[in-house]
Amino acid sequence: MTQPALRIEALSHSFGPRKALDRVSLTVPAGSFTALLGLNGAGKTTLFSLVTRLYDSTSGTIEVFGFDVRREAPEALSRLGIVFQARTLDLDLSVRQSLLYHAALHGIGRRQAQARIAHVLDKFDLADRLHDRVRNLSGGQMRRLEIARALIHDPALLLLDEPTVGLDVEARQGLIREVRRLVAEEGNGILWATHLLDEIQATDRLVVLHRGRILAQGTVPEVLAQAEAPDIQTAFLKLIDAFKETATGQEAAE
């Protein structure tokens, strides 16, 4: 059986008394596009922070291609690329310098990095901006650069946390198209966090996260069947309503 790109089991995390994630379990198959759907505050960014080991979880396990993120962090982290929701670019560096720096953080020397830089910039249509300062790029170009940077060490799993936030319609569509092409042509596994329903396709895997809990997951038809809904929007709203009813019932019982 093929090793999943990402396997999370019973993951919980709290910030003080506030529970950000509650027994989250999910799987991202290798070479798949998996959408992580959740409203603001659902726990998507916390989940990404734990997968990338910005901090450790309170309980549960996270494995990237079978490598435990806590016990085998180097093996796990070298296999994943990350695009955070907030911009993480150094505006004073040039595009080339940004990519060389990131390559160095993954132990890739200059000669090897030059070839990778040419490859990823060509893929994201930024080859002509090689020597431009990052601050001179448009919002869409910065996002594309962040994805190109996340791919510089050729990771097999790419995590993108609401990457289309702040982009206009054209840039948004272009970005989604390019990321989907990565799955089709390069075989990257993608975990795409979003709260925008129109970014999800019928062929995707879907994970619905709400207030730190997984409400449903599977292929889109499986999730629709589970929620007994004709489309993703209805399914999403029904799942949230069901969650609220359960939560209210639990509170009343307590």
Next chain:
Amino acid sequence: MSVRKRTNALSPRGYAICFAGIVWREALRFISQRGRFLSALVRPLVWLFIFAAGLRSVLGVSIIPPYETYVLYEVYITPGLVAMIQLFNGLQSSLSMVYDREVGAMRILLVSPYPRWFLLLAKLIAGVFVSILQVYAFLLVAYFWEIEPPLMGYLTLLPVLVLTGLMMGSMGLLLSSLFRQLENFASVMNFVIFPMFFASSALYPLWRVQEASPILYEICRLNPFTHAVEAIRFALYARFDGASLAIVAAATAIFLTLSLFAYNPSKGLIARRGAPAMAD
């Protein structure tokens, strides 16, 4: 699908590439921020040219080691100003770490597959490297102001600067872990830099402080910055001050251990609180 894996990653060569990359990025930032270099140079020169010249006649200095004769006040405060450059640089580096954390660049550093202690140490050493460049630029200008230590002193100073730079940098690293926003960090200037600098032997010898206030004298003796200044003072005259060096080394070890703990993903302060913009 095959799980891609590179050959260099986590090999000794990979570590070297990663370290060089972090130092290179700090150097690029330093070069691009010319104002930072200029202010790092102007600040001690203002003290040297104006403050020291003005107080030369008021603050006479007796013959104290490592000096073998009476020295001008400018000569006396030069090691203190060298330490001040490193103190400001250490705090400046930590300021940039708070900024990096706020804008997210720090996250990119921390998700590198290399151990976190290595990444932070590399960043620390990069900051020390920058501070040493600033110190020698200052000493070059000071030379034309008749601050003329022996040539050998410039060489013996180098390893001491590495140690004192590490102490200031690791202290800054620790402080950076305590503050979530730049606005809060600004108060560090008032509560750390100025008390450390003034409650030390940078501007006046401790025996003078003792005459004025025995309590302040004890505070100065407990201040690790005092010992950094003295280690630099002796090294600049090609002398060895073992006690000061030992105290600086111990303070470095303590600050470094605490800051690595603070940045530890499972144990540290950041793990408990979460970094900015990570709470979704």
